[in-house]
Amino acid sequence: MExxxxxxxxxRAEPIIRVENLAKSYDGKTKAVDGVSFEVKEGEVFGFLxxxxxxxxxxxxxxxxLLVPSSGHAIVCGYDVHKQANDVRRSVGIVPQDYTAxxxxxxxxxxxxxxxxxxxxxxxxxPHAEELLNLVELQDAQNRKVKTYSGGMRRRLELACGLINYxxxxxxxxxxxxxxxxxxxxxxxxxxxxxxxxxxxxxxTTHYLEEADSLCDRIAIIxxxxxxxxxxxxxxxxxxxxxxxxxxxxxxxxxxxxxxxxVSLVREVKRTGNDYRIKTELGEEATPQIxxxxxxxxxxxxxxxxxxxxxxxxxxxxxxRTLREEETNRWAMMSQRVTMARARS
Amino acid sequence: xxxxxxxxxxxxxxxxxxxxxxAQKASAAQRVVPRMDTSPLHGLWALTVRDLRKxxxxxxxxxxxxxQPIVWLGIFGKALNFTSFIxxxxxxxxxxxxxxxxxxxxxxxxxxxxxGMLASIILFTAxxxxxxxxxxxxxxxxxxxxxxxxxxxxxxxSKVLQSGIRALIQSGxxxxxxxxxxxxTSAFSVLGILGAFTLLFLMGFALSSxxxxxxxxxxxxxxxxxxxxxLNLPLLFASNALFPTKIMPAWLQDVVKLNPxxxxxxxxxQLLLGSxxxxxxxxxxxxxxxxxxVLTSVGVVxxxxxxxx
Ligand SMILES: Nc1ncnc2c1ncn2[C@@H]1O[C@H](COP(=O)(O)OP(=O)(O)OP(=O)(O)O)[C@@H](O)[C@H]1O
Ligand SMILES: [Mg+2]
Numbered sequence: 001m002e003x004x005x006x007x008x009x010x011x012r013a014e015p016i017i018r019v020e021n022l023a024k025s026y027d028g029k030t031k032a033v034d035g036v037s038f039e040v041k042e043g044e045v046f047g048f049l050x051x052x053x054x055x056x057x058x059x060x061x062x063x064x065x066l067l068v069p070s071s072g073h074a075i076v077c078g079y080d081v082h083k084q085a086n087d088v089r090r091s092v093g094i095v096p097q098d099y100t101a102x103x104x105x106x107x108x109x110x111x112x113x114x115x116x117x118x119x120x121x122x123x124x125x126x127p128h129a130e131e132l133l134n135l136v137e138l139q140d141a142q143n144r145k146v147k148t149y150s151g152g153m154r155r156r157l158e159l160a161c162g163l164i165n166y167x168x169x170x171x172x173x174x175x176x177x178x179x180x181x182x183x184x185x186x187x188x189x190x191x192x193x194x195x196x197x198x199x200x201x202x203x204x205t206t207h208y209l210e211e212a213d214s215l216c217d218r219i220a221i222i223x224x225x226x227x228x229x230x231x232x233x234x235x236x237x238x239x240x241x242x243x244x245x246x247x248x249x250x251x252x253x254x255x256x257x258x259x260x261x262x263v264s265l266v267r268e269v270k271r272t273g274n275d276y277r278i279k280t281e282l283g284e285e286a287t288p289q290i291x292x293x294x295x296x297x298x299x300x301x302x303x304x305x306x307x308x309x310x311x312x313x314x315x316x317x318x319x320x321r322t323l324r325e326e327e328t329n330r331w332a333m334m335s336q337r338v339t340m341a342r343a344r345s
Numbered sequence: 346x347x348x349x350x351x352x353x354x355x356x357x358x359x360x361x362x363x364x365x366x367x368a369q370k371a372s373a374a375q376r377v378v379p380r381m382d383t384s385p386l387h388g389l390w391a392l393t394v395r396d397l398r399k400x401x402x403x404x405x406x407x408x409x410x411x412x413q414p415i416v417w418l419g420i421f422g423k424a425l426n427f428t429s430f431i432x433x434x435x436x437x438x439x440x441x442x443x444x445x446x447x448x449x450x451x452x453x454x455x456x457x458x459x460x461g462m463l464a465s466i467i468l469f470t471a472x473x474x475x476x477x478x479x480x481x482x483x484x485x486x487x488x489x490x491x492x493x494x495x496x497x498x499x500x501x502x503s504k505v506l507q508s509g510i511r512a513l514i515q516s517g518x519x520x521x522x523x524x525x526x527x528x529x530t531s532a533f534s535v536l537g538i539l540g541a542f543t544l545l546f547l548m549g550f551a552l553s554s555x556x557x558x559x560x561x562x563x564x565x566x567x568x569x570x571x572x573x574x575x576l577n578l579p580l581l582f583a584s585n586a587l588f589p590t591k592i593m594p595a596w597l598q599d600v601v602k603l604n605p606x607x608x609x610x611x612x613x614x615q616l617l618l619g620s621x622x623x624x625x626x627x628x629x630x631x632x633x634x635x636x637x638x639v640l641t642s643v644g645v646v647x648x649x650x651x652x653x654x
Binding site: 064065066067068086089090094096098099100101102103104105113114116117118119120121124161165166 | 378379380381382383384387388391392395398399402484485486488489490491492493494495653
């Protein structure tokens with residue numbers, strides 16, 4: 001029952017999540033998560049980025065005690081997820097990937113029920129629930145049954161439910177999946193508020209690179225149950241191999257490749273026809289040097305472009321897939337889910 | 346325990362606290378959390394009320410559940426006119442009464458059947474209690490409940506409890522209907538009625554535990570339907586609900602003796618109709634209580650195992 005974070009204000013801050021070789025196989029066969037290790041620091045927004053079936057939800061379910069790990073350890077908020085499950089449950093908030101609210105109850109009743117399940121006294125949970133409904137801008141719909149809510153409203157309600165127990169750490173499993181641009185922006189805003197004003201640590205999974213890039217302090221790219229790489233968005237982008245400069249030259253002769261590669265920042269030069277594709281560090285500095293070399297040989301530059309690496313490229317390099325393909329599949333799946341949900345009601 | 350004032354519990358205040366004590370951000374965030382009830386029973390009533398509310402706000406469900414016992418009583422109960430059956434053999438009125446009394450423990454088969462129907466509606470309500478577990482798993486609510494510190498046992502017991510309460514109210518309605526249709530009320534007493542419904546509630550509790558436990562792992566309602574069909578009619582027919590045990594073949598009598606439903610009905614007939622009964626009331630209450638305690642305990646123990654994967 002030790003709370004490591006507390007009582008050690010002078011020492012090195014203990015990570016709020018510490019995971020060692022965590023693995024989960026379903027039915028003893030499918031290895032959904034295959035030995036992941038990482039740490040999340042208090043106060044940081046940590047993202048899990050990966051394609052369908054990578055093991056993101058499985059990891060979250062193990063960290064939130066919904067699944068028992070097949071092997072490995074995880075300490076969350078100072079508690080062992082397996083041995084001290086109830087302490088973990090009390091300390092963290094969860095916004096699952098699927099909607100879990102009761103459709104036959106109102107939004108407010110759903111949050112209050114959550115509060116009851118945490119054992120919070122009604123004297124506290126009533127005002128707190130209203131405060132959270134205000135936060136996610138659902139106060140006008142709070143007395144409507146959830147079956148009349150749109151997807152975006154449901155997602156926001158789930159977010160409010162996940163916050164009812166004053167968590168130190170919030171797990172968000174694909175918080176903006178299937179939301180329109182506006183609602184997505186709203187959810188991003190809430191996440192930033194939680195981090196900045198409420199000082200909450202956030203663990204989120206996502207499919208959207210822009211989301212990981214703009215929200216997360218650090219990202220782990222996960223594929224086939226393995227963590228391929230962990231780092232800040234900038235580190236991941238740099239890992240791809242720097243900026244790309246494409247220079248078009250009017251004359252075909254002489255070949256400038258060798259001379260360009262002598263510039264100290266340049267890593268690689270490829271020529272296709274009259275175009276040179278140059279991989280380099282610090283593209284802004286390399287560009288004028290390359291221009292000078294070409295001009296000093298009496299040649300004419302016809303066009304020039306400088307591309308900064310995106311997370312998309314980092315992702316492609318690490319997983320061998322682009323997220324564009326994923327997104328198309330994703331939407332197909334989403335619409336299937338919506339149909340299923342309709343069929344139920 | 347923090348102040349009950351809402352503005353004190355909101356998290357913006359946490360930030361202020363943190364600014365004064367930057368070294369202890371995390372513990373400051375902890376401090377504003379109101380005390381959580383950690384007893385193993387917390388959340389039990391909230392979960393039970395959730396299910397009950399779904400039920401009483403949907404009057405169709407209630408009405409449909411009453412149709413079956415009405416059909417049994419109004420048609421089956423009235424059609425099986427044992428009096429004319431026996432008088433056809435040329436017995437005197439006194440002899441007829443004697444035969445009925447010794448066979449059914451009452452001179453009216455309809456009254457005999459009415460008590461069976463009280464148990465039958467409880468059996469059917471209990472059978473469907475597992476279904477609500479299946480739907481909660483399917484629609485994600487179960488996972489939400491399991492991600493909170495509510496005890497796994499409370500999840501199971503709430504399902505059993507809501508089903509027991511519903512069954513009790515429905516069987517109360519069936520009793521009213523039976524009285525309207527001509528059930529013999531001459532032996533009714535307040536204590537008798539309370540006793541009979543206690544027995545029936547315990548039976549509902551025991552059977553709901555059984556069906557809820559069988560549903561704990563399932564997310565598939567077809568399988569659950571199959572289980573209901575497999576168990577429901579045998580539990581009804583292999584009991585004294587429709588006919589007295591003593592007119593059954595010996596092998597069936599042995600089965601009836603193992604069926605908890607028979608004990609609840611036997612006791613309820615003694616308490617409501619003043620029938621002599623097969624067992625003493627103590628045995629009836631004892632057996633039903635043991636069934637309820639054992640099956641509920643099994644359900645709670647299984648929930649620790651089956652609700653986590
Ligand atoms: N209950 C289950 N039984 C068997 N296999 C499962 C189960 N749940 C998930 N899996 C498998 O485990 C793997 C990881 O699934 P998981 O849901 O963790 O992926 P994910 O990264 O969250 O994917 P998505 O982006 O689609 O949500 C998948 O191959 C999936 O088929
Ligand atoms: Mg997932």
